[in-house]
Amino acid sequence: MSEKIKLNLEYVLNSSPRILFPYLQEPNELAQWFADDVNYHDGIYEFVWDNESNRARLVSSKENKSVKFKWLDDEPYFFEIEIIQDELTNDVALSVTDYVKEDNLEDRKQIWNNSIGYLQRVIGA
Numbered sequence: 001m002s003e004k005i006k007l008n009l010e011y012v013l014n015s016s017p018r019i020l021f022p023y024l025q026e027p028n029e030l031a032q033w034f035a036d037d038v039n040y041h042d043g044i045y046e047f048v049w050d051n052e053s054n055r056a057r058l059v060s061s062k063e064n065k066s067v068k069f070k071w072l073d074d075e076p077y078f079f080e081i082e083i084i085q086d087e088l089t090n091d092v093a094l095s096v097t098d099y100v101k102e103d104n105l106e107d108r109k110q111i112w113n114n115s116i117g118y119l120q121r122v123i124g125a
Contacts, residue, residue: 004099014125017064033119
């Protein structure tokens with residue numbers, strides 16, 4: 001298995017953490033922007049893209065702050081989405097941490113850009 005590199009991306013969103021947070025951890029809301037379908041059973045999230053299933057466990061959740069999912073079939077890798085709010089301006093951003101094979105880096109960035117674009121449309125940001 002080839003080593004993966006850490007990818008950090010940040011997106012400014014015109015939304016509040018309270019509105020955003022359910023879209024980061026609730027299966028129905030995740031299915032609106034993150035995956036084609038999301039199923040949840042016994043603490044395991046099943047993310048479906050193009051009829052391919054990937055399973056993850058929510059290992060960390062801080063209300064209106066962040067979520068961290070650990071892939072079950074791709075140890076030790078995870079992805080994390082953090083809501084960052086500027087204390088002075090109240091601007092809100094999403095910080096995404098993901099792991100990707102180096103030769104897929106640009107494709108993964110584009111996938112995140114598209115997904116966050118879908119999220120912005122879903123929440124009206």
